[in-house]
Amino acid sequence: MTTKDLLFANNRAWAAATLARDPAFFDKLKNQQSPGYLWIGCADSRVPANEIVGLLPGEMFVHRNVANVVVHTDLNCLSVIQYAIDVLGINEIIVTGHYGCGGVIAALEQRRLGLIDNWLRHIQDVMRRHEALLAPHGAQAERARLLCELNVIEQVGNVCQTSMVQEAWGRGRDVIVRGWIYDVADGLLNDLGVRVGRDDSLALTQERALLAAAERARVRATAR
């Protein structure tokens, strides 16, 4: 079977199984989507957004890129955030990183991979900003784990600072931005304790989450 045949056969089987479970499934979806969440995650094949939170097509709006980075000049990501807030009316934005992120590790190790090095500069900026938190950890694995968490906390801040979120808050919308991390080793999501709403101080929330991440890293290092 060719790759194309395999994927088409899988698709036919999936559509049939979905219809068998709910004969009206596609009829309900064909005219509109009304997802409750915007997920900003890594493009990594091991982190399939809908699947790991048990949501069906139509329930979550998804944007993925290498290392779940939110850059203020990335028209792609910004358009997704604007569409999610203004058109779909989504109030829950979740930035989800993952441990073992190839993009984060490449940035940490200053690997030369090509064009993507430019994208990963943003992770290196996170690294430089939090060098004091990373410095106590000599072990590369621990530095990578901590940097994956710090990156999510920083990207949550970037989402909050977009003009779309700022304006939505200004209009009184209850948009909430959260930061989670997924562990590819056990399939579990972890809350990084960063949750920012209209009335919260982003700086304080981030500071607390950064300190908590550093403390978890310290505990892991002493347990080793």
Ligand code: CO
């Ligand atoms: Co990744």
